[in-house]
Amino acid sequence: MKILIVDDHAVLREGVRRLLSSIPGAEIFEASTGHEALAMFRKTQPSVTVLDVNLNGSSGLELLQRLKAESKTARIVMFTMHSEPSYAARAIRAGAMGYVSKSADSDELVAAVRKVAAGENYLDRDLASVLAFTPAQSADPFSTLSNREVEIMRLLGEGKSLRQIAGTFGIAYKTVANSCSRLKTKLGLERTADLIRVALENQKK
Secondary structure, three states: OEEEEEOOOHHHHHHHHHHHOOOOOOEEEEEOOHHHHHHHHHHHOOOEEEEOOEEOOEEHHHHHHHHHHHOOOOOEEEEEOOOOHHHHHHHHHOOOOEEEEOOOOHHHHHHHHHHHHOOOOEEOHHHHHHHHOOOOHHHOHHHHOOHHHHHHHHHHHOOOOHHHHHHHHOOOHHHHHHHHHHHHHHHOOOOHHHHHHHHHHHHHO
């Protein structure tokens, strides 16, 4: 089984490598950026890719979509600090077959990789329980946002400036500013300060 770990923290990659090395026959590769991940994905054609949402210089959700564009059969497990049910649901709609929070027990990631490698889906136990009792998606104003808009909100919540966000996506500052204007309209907000406040509040959920 070939496993590609994509995370921008070397210590976390090492921890995940040790954990997944317990799987018999596992051959493990690593990448720290979106560009490295794409190159390694093309080179190794992994059985499973373990992908973090937070990556320096790229968006986890957008990288997920790019990997799925590379191969429709790509099997991807999101392994992230973001345990919000809405984020997990969005990742699954974008093509992830597994979603495990970094706060979950370590055996859950191993179980997720095994299940996804076998062509099955996997949600960690806590998320699966919460999602089962989450109200309909239409009640969530964030459900109307595109993946790019959700990622902009996430980065705003992490304290990134519009210029830093533009650099992350490799797009013009004006494009990010226009996206923020659309976000304010969709969320019924008047000021950019209100948008940042909502982004921060969403990070804490």
